[in-house]
Amino acid sequence: MPEIADKVAVVTGGSRGIGRAVAMLAARRGWRVCLSYVSDAAAAEAVVAAIADAGGQACAVRADVGAEADVEALFAAADRLGTVAGLVNNAGVVDVAARVEAMGAERLHRMMRVNVVGSLLCAREAVRRMSTRNGGRGGAIVNLSSVAARLGGAGQYVDYAAAKGAIDTFTLGLAREVAEEGIRVNAVAPGIIDTEIHASGGQPDRAWALASQIPMKRPGTADEIAAPVVWLLSDEAAYTTGAVLQVTGGR
Ligand code: NAP
Numbered sequence: 001m002p003e004i005a006d007k008v009a010v011v012t013g014g015s016r017g018i019g020r021a022v023a024m025l026a027a028r029r030g031w032r033v034c035l036s037y038v039s040d041a042a043a044a045e046a047v048v049a050a051i052a053d054a055g056g057q058a059c060a061v062r063a064d065v066g067a068e069a070d071v072e073a074l075f076a077a078a079d080r081l082g083t084v085a086g087l088v089n090n091a092g093v094v095d096v097a098a099r100v101e102a103m104g105a106e107r108l109h110r111m112m113r114v115n116v117v118g119s120l121l122c123a124r125e126a127v128r129r130m131s132t133r134n135g136g137r138g139g140a141i142v143n144l145s146s147v148a149a150r151l152g153g154a155g156q157y158v159d160y161a162a163a164k165g166a167i168d169t170f171t172l173g174l175a176r177e178v179a180e181e182g183i184r185v186n187a188v189a190p191g192i193i194d195t196e197i198h199a200s201g202g203q204p205d206r207a208w209a210l211a212s213q214i215p216m217k218r219p220g221t222a223d224e225i226a227a228p229v230v231w232l233l234s235d236e237a238a239y240t241t242g243a244v245l246q247v248t249g250g251r
Contacts, residue, residue: 004137006082008032009233010074012065012122013091015044017195018144021226022088023047027056029230031086034078036063038091057081065091065118066110075125085139086233087126089119089167092144094201097156108159115163116170119143123174123185131181138182141174142232143167144225145189147248157201164189168244175242184241186232191248194219215250 009026013019014035023033024047033051037044037060044060051058061077063070078084093114095107123141130139146164153161167187175185192214198206207219228247231237 003235004083004085006032007085008034008078008082009086009088010078010084010122010126011035011088011090012063012074012118013037014047014060015040017197018190018193018222018225018229019088019090020047021222022090022229023058024050024054025223025226025230026086026088026233027051027054027058029234031233032056032082033058034074034081034084035060036065036074036091038062038064064114065089065122066113068121071118071121071125074122075129079129083137084126084129085137087122087139087141088229088233089122089141089143090229091118092197094157094160094197096202099155100158103159111159111163112166115160116166119167120170123170127174127178127181127183130183131178133181136182139184140233140237141183141185142229143171143185143187144229145171145187145244147189147191147246147251149189150246171244172242179241184232184237186237186240186242187244188225188228188232189244189246189248190220190225191246191251192219193222193225195222213251214248218249220247220249 009031014023015037048058063074130136145167148161149164171187194207
């Protein structure tokens with residue numbers, strides 16, 4: 001496939017953590033970046049400014065990935081930046097540690113709406129634009145799974161783990177569905193990464209507290225996840241599709 005000169009990567013949840021690191025690295029590798037956030041506009045604009053300072057191009061859009069109209073607006077903004085050729089389904093949420101018997105429907109719906117429905121809606125918009133079947137020029141989708149999909153999250157967040165299990169299956173199915181249409185679909189499954197997500201689950205010190213359970217004896221960094229994500233976006237991964245890459249420090 002010929003190189004796309006004005007290629008845009010949509011990065012959901014690009015205001016902080018892994019999404020921020022992905023946005024920054026993708027911009028350094030020549031992608032124009034359209035990132036989304038839900039609450040922290042200042043943090044999102046700071047990422048856009050940092051990319052611009054480094055000579056790149058980016059925009060930030062307030063868009064809840066679980067809301068269909070927001071997702072459509074996000075991709076419309078991406079269209080204005082260039083040709084959408086990459087999607088990183090990074091936006092994701094956890095909740096406080098709980099057993100399944102204590103989980104209410106509201107929590108469960110949010111877990112699935114943001115983590116699963118959100119990723120599917122964004123992928124839908126990406127495929128509509130990228131598929132050669134629709135006149136597109138191809139592209140790559142990278143989903144953020146989790147080691148939790150393999151471990152199950154017992155006693156803490158089985159709901160989150162199940163959502164990430166759905167992401168793994170979705171990655172494989174969509175990869176096969178669009179393999180002939182110029183689109184690759186892969187996932188990265190991080191282990192424990194030192195970001196603010198643990199604070200949102202009520203355990204700000206969780207990443208280092210669990211270090212002894214990690215073969216490498218430390219949590220990973222957002223940059224250590226961004227590197228394989230951006231590799232999977234790139235043409236260097238041209239024959240890789242349907243893969244779930246474990247990036248876990250051996251866990
Ligand atoms: P994080 O630091 O909590 O950042 C989450 C990002 O997602 C923020 O930019 C946030 O925006 C955005 N976001 C949250 N809800 C959203 C929604 N409904 N619509 C759009 N954006 C939304 O998370 P992280 O640790 O970087 O995790 C990123 C991804 O990696 C997630 O899918 C997570 O499940 C996965 N992961 C993380 C770990 C880990 O240990 N950190 C391990 C395995 C997998 P605002 O700033 O505006 O709130």
